[in-house]
Amino acid sequence: MSDLLTPIIQAMRAGNGPALPSVCSAHPDVIAAGLRQAAAHDMPALIEATSNQVNQFGGYTGMTPSDFIGFVKGIAKAHGLGHVPVILGGDHLGPQAWRDRPADEAMTLAAEMIRAYVAAGFTKIHLDCSEGCAGEPAQLGDDLAAARAAQLAAVAEGAATDPQALTYIIGTEVPPPGGARHDGEGITPTPPENAAATLEAHRRAFEAEGAGAAWSRVRGLVVQPGLEFAPASLFAFDRAQPDRLSPVLGDNPRLCFEAHSTDYQDAPVYADLARRNFGILKVGPALTFAWREALYALSHIRHWLDGSPHISGQMEALMTEDPRHWQGHYHGDDTRLLRHFGYADRIRYYWPKAQDAVEDLCQAIDRADLPTPLMQQYLPQATLDRAAGIDLPRSRAILQSHVEEALADYYPEARC
Incomplete structure (x- = not known):
């Protein structure tokens, strides 16, 4: 080795x-x-x-x-x-x-x-x-x-x-x-x-x-x-x-x-x-933060297509039922917002319990006929362009490409 x-x-x-x-x-x-x-x-x-x-x-x-x-x-x-x-x-x-x-x-x-x-x-x-x-x-x-x-x-x-x-x-x-x-x-x-x-x-x-x-x-x-x-x-x-x-x-x-x-x-x-x-x-947190950004974007897109409730509702329920991963980190009047959007990204500890909901969302996105303007409303063009070059189902390609966009800044010599 x-x-x-x-x-x-x-x-x-x-x-x-x-x-x-x-x-x-x-x-x-x-x-x-x-x-x-x-x-x-x-x-x-x-x-x-x-x-x-x-x-x-x-x-x-x-x-x-x-x-x-x-x-x-x-x-x-x-x-x-x-x-x-x-x-x-x-x-x-x-x-x-x-x-x-x-x-x-x-x-x-x-x-x-x-x-x-x-x-x-x-x-x-x-x-x-x-x-x-x-x-x-x-x-x-x-x-x-x-x-x-x-x-x-x-x-x-x-x-x-x-x-x-x-x-x-x-x-x-x-x-x-x-x-x-x-x-x-x-x-x-x-x-x-x-x-x-x-x-x-x-x-x-x-x-x-x-x-x-x-x-x-x-x-x-x-x-x-x-x-x-x-x-x-x-x-x-x-x-x-x-x-x-x-x-x-x-x-x-x-x-x-x-x-x-x-x-x-x-x-x-x-x-x-x-x-x-x-x-x-x-x-670390910036990468799972980017993943959550993309997932929430996909949930917004799905809502426009079939009226499904946003996945953030399920995540809020998981986080309030078991507050141990965020309670000592977020304080004041903005805890609800921070649970979802805080830079500390404490929501990352709850994704394993939400696997079924995430998979259901991904399958819905993969089956759907997605209008380009709707995609562009919620996702950066750079993420969509990168995802087009990843040989994965559309949902996973988008999730991973958005993480790559966050990570690419660490390679300043040649952004790929």
């Missing part, structure tokens, strides 16, 4: 290539769109799962790491994209999922999870031990977080049949779980001295753990570049700000920054981040 990530980072650091988007989603249409965009740009597809989403107990998707890899491979095969090289990443792998337990117990479970990820074939491993466990502060200091990350790196090395295929990401500068801040909060880029301290703490910890080989394959440091999104607002990246972080990387051509929550930014931002040595750009 070869390391597909390092050459991309080296090319980006040398100014000869773009950053690599990381598709953080378990939605099959989003994964298919990510694979197709990677193929169009002759790049590997980077697809990641989080520790809450996929773990040895199934996570909230019900999938173990080996299940998730089989899931991705099945999607690739079904769409004729089995030839696309895929990097499978594990995001925020640490004790977070069990942080209500004592640290020793949580770390034991985290080690089991790491073994499961590596044994399944995940090769990009984000070691994140920044959150405290029972009786500890909510956020740990660099030294303890790094020591725990080094312990898990040693576990990963021991579990791998080919450790040389593994690459590691360290550090964390992310919003609260769910991928969004609260409206009104400010965004402060990571100070260079903090980034340097995190990097040095991990170097010392890996050395103390006897994990020097793993340290040589650390490829990314997670930092906050100064962008994010909240439920109803965006924090746009200031392209005029000076690049204060790049000196932290020194002259290591195989090390880059990783940016989380890059969703919804203007297209030029992604090329600018690459110039600032952000080699990995994570995106």
